[in-house]
Amino acid sequence: MGNNAFMFYLFSTTILVFSVLAVTSRRILRAAVFLLFALVATSGFYFMLNYQFLAGIQLSLYAGGIVVLIIFSILLTHHISHKFDRPPLMNLVLGILVAVVGAAMSIYTFMKFPFKASAAVPVEVDMRVIGLQLMETGTNGFALPFEVISILLLAAMIAAIVIAKKAK
Amino acid sequence: MVSGIPFTYFLVVSTLMFFIGIYGFLTRRNLITLLMSIELILNSVNINFVVFNRYLYPDKLEGQFFAMFIVAIAAAEASVAIALIINIYRRFTSIEVEDVDEMKH
Numbered sequence: 001m002g003n004n005a006f007m008f009y010l011f012s013t014t015i016l017v018f019s020v021l022a023v024t025s026r027r028i029l030r031a032a033v034f035l036l037f038a039l040v041a042t043s044g045f046y047f048m049l050n051y052q053f054l055a056g057i058q059l060s061l062y063a064g065g066i067v068v069l070i071i072f073s074i075l076l077t078h079h080i081s082h083k084f085d086r087p088p089l090m091n092l093v094l095g096i097l098v099a100v101v102g103a104a105m106s107i108y109t110f111m112k113f114p115f116k117a118s119a120a121v122p123v124e125v126d127m128r129v130i131g132l133q134l135m136e137t138g139t140n141g142f143a144l145p146f147e148v149i150s151i152l153l154l155a156a157m158i159a160a161i162v163i164a165k166k167a168k
Numbered sequence: 169m170v171s172g173i174p175f176t177y178f179l180v181v182s183t184l185m186f187f188i189g190i191y192g193f194l195t196r197r198n199l200i201t202l203l204m205s206i207e208l209i210l211n212s213v214n215i216n217f218v219v220f221n222r223y224l225y226p227d228k229l230e231g232q233f234f235a236m237f238i239v240a241i242a243a244a245e246a247s248v249a250i251a252l253i254i255n256i257y258r259r260f261t262s263i264e265v266e267d268v269d270e271m272k273h
Contacts, residue, residue, distance in 0.1 A: 004172045012181040019185050019208055023192025028201060035204050038185075042211055045178070049222045054232055058214075061239050066207060066246045073250040074200055077257045087195040099191035106183045115175055115224065122226035133229055142233050149240045156244035164251035166258075 007048060014041035026084045028074050036067045050122075053130055178219040185212035199253050199263040203246065210242045 015038050022034040039062045046055035087095075123129065137143045189208035196202050214235045221231025257263050 002172050008173050008177065012177075015181060016184055016188070019188040022208065023188055023196065023201070023205055028198065031201060031204060035207065038208065039211060042215060045181075045215060046218060049218055051218060051222070051232055054218065054235055057236060057239055061243055062207075062211070065243055069246055069250055070200060070204060070207075073253055076254060077200070077263055084198065087197065091195050095191045095194040098194060099187040102190065103183055103187040106187075107180055110179055110183075111176060117175060117223050118226055120225070120227040122222075123229060125229065125232065129229070130232075133233070140228070145233075145237055149237055153240060153244050156248050160247045160251035163248070164254050 004048070007044070011041045011044040011048070014038070015045075026086070028078055028082070028084070029071070029080060032067060032071050032074060035070070036063055039063045039067065051125055053125065053127065175219065175223045178215065182212040182215040182219070185215070197265055199249075199256070199265065199268075202265075203249050203253070207242060207246070210238060214238050 018034045018038040018041070022031050022038060025031040025034060039058065043055040043058035043063065046052075046058055086092075133140055134142050134146050186209055189205045189212065192205035192208065193202060196205060217231040217235045217238070219231075221228065225231070253263055256268055260268050262268070
Protein backbone atom coordinates (compact mmCIF):
# COMPACT_ATOMS: atom_id res chain seq x y z
CA MET A 1 0.00 0.00 0.00
CA GLY A 2 1.53 3.25 -1.10
CA ASN A 3 1.72 6.50 0.75
CA ASN A 4 -1.16 8.02 -1.19
CA ALA A 5 -3.46 5.10 -0.52
CA PHE A 6 -2.56 5.09 3.16
CA MET A 7 -3.31 8.80 3.53
CA PHE A 8 -6.53 8.42 1.55
CA TYR A 9 -7.82 5.63 3.77
CA LEU A 10 -6.73 7.50 6.89
CA PHE A 11 -8.58 10.67 5.87
CA SER A 12 -11.69 8.90 4.63
CA THR A 13 -12.00 6.79 7.78
CA THR A 14 -11.59 9.92 9.88
CA ILE A 15 -14.21 11.76 7.84
CA LEU A 16 -16.76 8.96 7.98
CA VAL A 17 -16.28 8.00 11.64
CA PHE A 18 -16.40 11.57 12.90
CA SER A 19 -19.33 12.52 10.64
CA VAL A 20 -21.34 9.64 12.10
CA LEU A 21 -20.34 10.65 15.61
CA ALA A 22 -21.21 14.30 14.89
CA VAL A 23 -24.78 13.42 13.96
CA THR A 24 -25.32 10.75 16.62
CA SER A 25 -23.52 12.07 19.70
CA ARG A 26 -25.96 12.96 22.46
CA ARG A 27 -23.79 15.68 23.94
CA ILE A 28 -23.89 18.74 21.74
CA LEU A 29 -20.43 20.12 22.51
CA ARG A 30 -18.87 16.78 21.63
CA ALA A 31 -20.85 16.72 18.40
CA ALA A 32 -19.35 20.11 17.49
CA VAL A 33 -15.82 18.85 18.16
CA PHE A 34 -16.44 15.73 16.06
CA LEU A 35 -17.66 17.98 13.25
CA LEU A 36 -14.38 19.88 13.56
CA PHE A 37 -12.38 16.67 13.09
CA ALA A 38 -14.41 15.72 10.00
CA LEU A 39 -13.80 19.16 8.48
CA VAL A 40 -10.07 19.05 9.20
CA ALA A 41 -9.81 15.62 7.55
CA THR A 42 -11.59 17.08 4.52
CA SER A 43 -8.88 19.70 4.22
CA GLY A 44 -6.46 16.78 4.15
CA PHE A 45 -8.24 15.61 0.99
CA TYR A 46 -7.66 19.02 -0.57
CA PHE A 47 -3.97 18.85 0.28
CA MET A 48 -3.81 15.40 -1.35
CA LEU A 49 -5.41 16.80 -4.50
CA ASN A 50 -2.89 19.67 -4.57
CA TYR A 51 -5.29 22.50 -3.84
CA GLN A 52 -3.29 24.06 -1.04
CA PHE A 53 -5.12 27.38 -1.12
CA LEU A 54 -8.50 25.70 -0.82
CA ALA A 55 -7.22 23.52 2.00
CA GLY A 56 -6.09 26.67 3.79
CA ILE A 57 -9.52 28.21 3.30
CA GLN A 58 -11.13 25.04 4.60
CA LEU A 59 -8.98 25.07 7.72
CA SER A 60 -9.25 28.75 8.52
CA LEU A 61 -12.86 29.40 7.54
CA TYR A 62 -14.64 26.13 8.20
CA ALA A 63 -12.60 24.64 11.00
CA GLY A 64 -11.50 27.94 12.46
CA GLY A 65 -14.53 30.11 11.84
CA ILE A 66 -17.75 28.17 11.55
CA VAL A 67 -17.01 25.57 14.20
CA VAL A 68 -15.93 28.27 16.66
CA LEU A 69 -19.15 30.15 15.89
CA ILE A 70 -21.16 26.97 16.52
CA ILE A 71 -19.33 26.30 19.78
CA PHE A 72 -20.00 29.86 20.96
CA SER A 73 -23.68 29.54 20.19
CA ILE A 74 -23.76 26.21 22.05
CA LEU A 75 -22.20 27.83 25.10
CA LEU A 76 -24.73 30.68 24.91
CA THR A 77 -27.77 28.43 24.68
CA HIS A 78 -27.00 25.17 26.50
CA HIS A 79 -25.89 23.72 29.74
CA ILE A 80 -22.74 21.73 29.10
CA SER A 81 -24.04 18.72 30.98
CA HIS A 82 -27.27 18.62 28.98
CA LYS A 83 -27.81 15.31 27.22
CA PHE A 84 -30.25 14.82 24.36
CA ASP A 85 -32.96 12.20 24.47
CA ARG A 86 -32.62 9.42 22.00
CA PRO A 87 -34.57 10.13 18.80
CA PRO A 88 -37.87 8.24 18.58
CA LEU A 89 -37.52 4.78 17.07
CA MET A 90 -39.72 5.65 14.10
CA ASN A 91 -37.55 8.65 13.19
CA LEU A 92 -34.40 6.62 13.63
CA VAL A 93 -35.57 3.84 11.33
CA LEU A 94 -36.88 6.24 8.69
CA GLY A 95 -33.70 8.32 8.79
CA ILE A 96 -31.45 5.30 8.40
CA LEU A 97 -33.68 3.98 5.61
CA VAL A 98 -33.54 7.25 3.65
CA ALA A 99 -29.77 7.54 4.12
CA VAL A 100 -29.00 3.94 3.15
CA VAL A 101 -31.33 3.84 0.13
CA GLY A 102 -30.13 7.24 -1.09
CA ALA A 103 -26.47 6.37 -0.68
CA ALA A 104 -26.92 2.99 -2.38
CA MET A 105 -28.75 4.55 -5.33
CA SER A 106 -26.17 7.30 -5.82
CA ILE A 107 -23.21 4.97 -5.52
CA TYR A 108 -24.79 2.45 -7.91
CA THR A 109 -25.45 5.23 -10.43
CA PHE A 110 -22.01 6.78 -10.50
CA MET A 111 -20.27 3.41 -10.43
CA LYS A 112 -22.04 2.58 -13.69
CA PHE A 113 -21.28 5.91 -15.35
CA PRO A 114 -18.15 5.86 -17.54
CA PHE A 115 -16.16 8.84 -16.30
CA LYS A 116 -13.25 9.69 -18.57
CA ALA A 117 -10.25 10.90 -16.62
CA SER A 118 -8.66 13.74 -18.53
CA ALA A 119 -5.06 13.57 -19.67
CA ALA A 120 -4.73 17.33 -20.02
CA VAL A 121 -1.76 19.00 -18.41
CA PRO A 122 -2.85 20.12 -14.92
CA VAL A 123 -2.78 23.85 -14.40
CA GLU A 124 -0.39 24.93 -11.68
CA VAL A 125 -2.55 26.24 -8.82
CA ASP A 126 -0.59 29.04 -7.25
CA MET A 127 -1.78 32.27 -5.72
CA ARG A 128 -0.98 34.23 -8.86
CA VAL A 129 -3.30 32.13 -11.03
CA ILE A 130 -6.07 32.21 -8.42
CA GLY A 131 -5.84 35.97 -7.97
CA LEU A 132 -5.77 36.65 -11.71
CA GLN A 133 -8.81 34.45 -12.35
CA LEU A 134 -10.77 35.94 -9.46
CA MET A 135 -10.29 39.45 -10.87
CA GLU A 136 -10.61 38.51 -14.56
CA THR A 137 -13.73 39.77 -16.33
CA GLY A 138 -13.36 37.80 -19.58
CA THR A 139 -13.46 34.04 -20.12
CA ASN A 140 -12.35 31.96 -17.13
CA GLY A 141 -12.95 35.01 -14.98
CA PHE A 142 -14.85 35.10 -11.71
CA ALA A 143 -15.02 38.84 -11.05
CA LEU A 144 -18.83 38.98 -10.91
CA PRO A 145 -19.42 36.08 -8.48
CA PHE A 146 -16.54 37.39 -6.38
CA GLU A 147 -18.20 40.78 -6.04
CA VAL A 148 -21.62 39.23 -5.43
CA ILE A 149 -20.17 37.05 -2.67
CA SER A 150 -18.57 40.03 -0.99
CA ILE A 151 -21.88 41.92 -1.00
CA LEU A 152 -23.61 38.80 0.34
CA LEU A 153 -21.09 38.51 3.17
CA LEU A 154 -21.55 42.15 4.09
CA ALA A 155 -25.34 41.79 4.06
CA ALA A 156 -25.15 38.60 6.13
CA MET A 157 -22.91 40.25 8.71
CA ILE A 158 -25.19 43.27 9.10
CA ALA A 159 -28.25 41.01 9.23
CA ALA A 160 -26.66 38.83 11.91
CA ILE A 161 -25.89 41.86 14.07
CA VAL A 162 -29.38 43.31 13.64
CA ILE A 163 -31.08 40.01 14.42
CA ALA A 164 -28.95 39.03 17.40
CA LYS A 165 -28.84 42.35 19.23
CA LYS A 166 -31.15 42.78 22.19
CA ALA A 167 -34.44 44.52 21.54
CA LYS A 168 -34.75 47.77 23.48
CA MET B 169 -4.76 13.59 -9.93
CA VAL B 170 -3.64 11.32 -7.16
CA SER B 171 -1.82 8.22 -8.35
CA GLY B 172 -3.11 4.91 -7.06
CA ILE B 173 -6.55 6.12 -6.02
CA PRO B 174 -9.43 5.83 -8.49
CA PHE B 175 -11.72 8.77 -9.01
CA THR B 176 -14.81 6.98 -7.69
CA TYR B 177 -13.29 6.33 -4.24
CA PHE B 178 -13.52 10.03 -3.46
CA LEU B 179 -17.10 10.08 -4.71
CA VAL B 180 -18.00 7.18 -2.40
CA VAL B 181 -16.62 9.04 0.61
CA SER B 182 -18.42 12.26 -0.28
CA THR B 183 -21.70 10.41 -0.98
CA LEU B 184 -21.55 8.68 2.38
CA MET B 185 -20.78 11.99 4.09
CA PHE B 186 -23.72 13.62 2.30
CA PHE B 187 -26.17 10.96 3.44
CA ILE B 188 -24.81 10.97 6.99
CA GLY B 189 -25.70 14.66 6.94
CA ILE B 190 -29.17 13.85 5.59
CA TYR B 191 -29.63 11.29 8.37
CA GLY B 192 -28.63 13.85 10.97
CA PHE B 193 -30.97 16.41 9.48
CA LEU B 194 -33.89 13.99 9.69
CA THR B 195 -33.29 12.67 13.20
CA ARG B 196 -31.90 15.62 15.16
CA ARG B 197 -34.27 17.73 17.21
CA ASN B 198 -32.10 20.73 18.01
CA LEU B 199 -31.52 23.75 15.79
CA ILE B 200 -27.75 23.86 16.27
CA THR B 201 -27.31 20.17 15.45
CA LEU B 202 -29.48 20.67 12.36
CA LEU B 203 -27.08 23.44 11.34
CA MET B 204 -24.16 21.07 11.86
CA SER B 205 -25.80 18.48 9.58
CA ILE B 206 -26.16 21.15 6.90
CA GLU B 207 -22.46 21.94 7.23
CA LEU B 208 -21.67 18.27 6.65
CA ILE B 209 -23.84 18.25 3.51
CA LEU B 210 -22.22 21.40 2.11
CA ASN B 211 -18.79 20.03 2.86
CA SER B 212 -19.44 16.78 1.00
CA VAL B 213 -20.60 18.75 -2.04
CA ASN B 214 -17.35 20.71 -1.85
CA ILE B 215 -15.33 17.49 -2.00
CA ASN B 216 -17.24 16.53 -5.13
CA PHE B 217 -16.52 19.83 -6.88
CA VAL B 218 -12.83 19.65 -6.11
CA VAL B 219 -12.44 16.01 -7.12
CA PHE B 220 -14.30 16.48 -10.41
CA ASN B 221 -12.09 19.47 -11.11
CA ARG B 222 -8.87 17.60 -10.40
CA TYR B 223 -9.67 14.37 -12.23
CA LEU B 224 -11.86 15.36 -15.18
CA TYR B 225 -10.80 18.95 -15.95
CA PRO B 226 -7.32 19.44 -14.50
CA ASP B 227 -6.56 22.27 -16.93
CA LYS B 228 -9.31 24.47 -15.47
CA LEU B 229 -10.10 25.86 -12.04
CA GLU B 230 -13.90 26.12 -12.03
CA GLY B 231 -14.39 23.45 -9.38
CA GLN B 232 -11.99 25.12 -7.01
CA PHE B 233 -13.71 28.49 -7.37
CA PHE B 234 -17.12 26.95 -6.83
CA ALA B 235 -15.84 25.28 -3.67
CA MET B 236 -14.49 28.63 -2.48
CA PHE B 237 -17.83 30.32 -3.09
CA ILE B 238 -19.67 27.51 -1.32
CA VAL B 239 -17.44 27.94 1.73
CA ALA B 240 -18.16 31.68 1.72
CA ILE B 241 -21.90 31.12 1.46
CA ALA B 242 -21.73 28.50 4.21
CA ALA B 243 -20.05 31.04 6.46
CA ALA B 244 -22.70 33.66 5.72
CA GLU B 245 -25.47 31.13 6.27
CA ALA B 246 -23.99 29.93 9.55
CA SER B 247 -23.65 33.45 10.92
CA VAL B 248 -27.26 34.40 10.07
CA ALA B 249 -28.57 31.06 11.34
CA ILE B 250 -26.75 31.42 14.65
CA ALA B 251 -28.05 34.96 15.08
CA LEU B 252 -31.56 33.62 14.52
CA ILE B 253 -30.97 30.74 16.94
CA ILE B 254 -29.78 33.11 19.67
CA ASN B 255 -32.80 35.34 19.11
CA ILE B 256 -35.12 32.32 19.26
CA TYR B 257 -33.44 31.18 22.47
CA ARG B 258 -34.16 34.58 24.05
CA ARG B 259 -37.84 34.35 23.19
CA PHE B 260 -38.54 30.68 23.90
CA THR B 261 -35.62 29.77 26.22
CA SER B 262 -35.22 26.61 24.14
CA ILE B 263 -33.99 25.72 20.69
CA GLU B 264 -35.59 22.32 20.38
CA VAL B 265 -37.68 22.27 17.22
CA GLU B 266 -40.72 20.97 19.10
CA ASP B 267 -40.79 23.97 21.42
CA VAL B 268 -40.47 26.53 18.66
CA ASP B 269 -43.81 26.14 16.93
CA GLU B 270 -45.26 29.63 17.17
CA MET B 271 -44.46 32.22 14.56
CA LYS B 272 -45.63 35.17 16.67
CA HIS B 273 -46.38 35.79 20.30
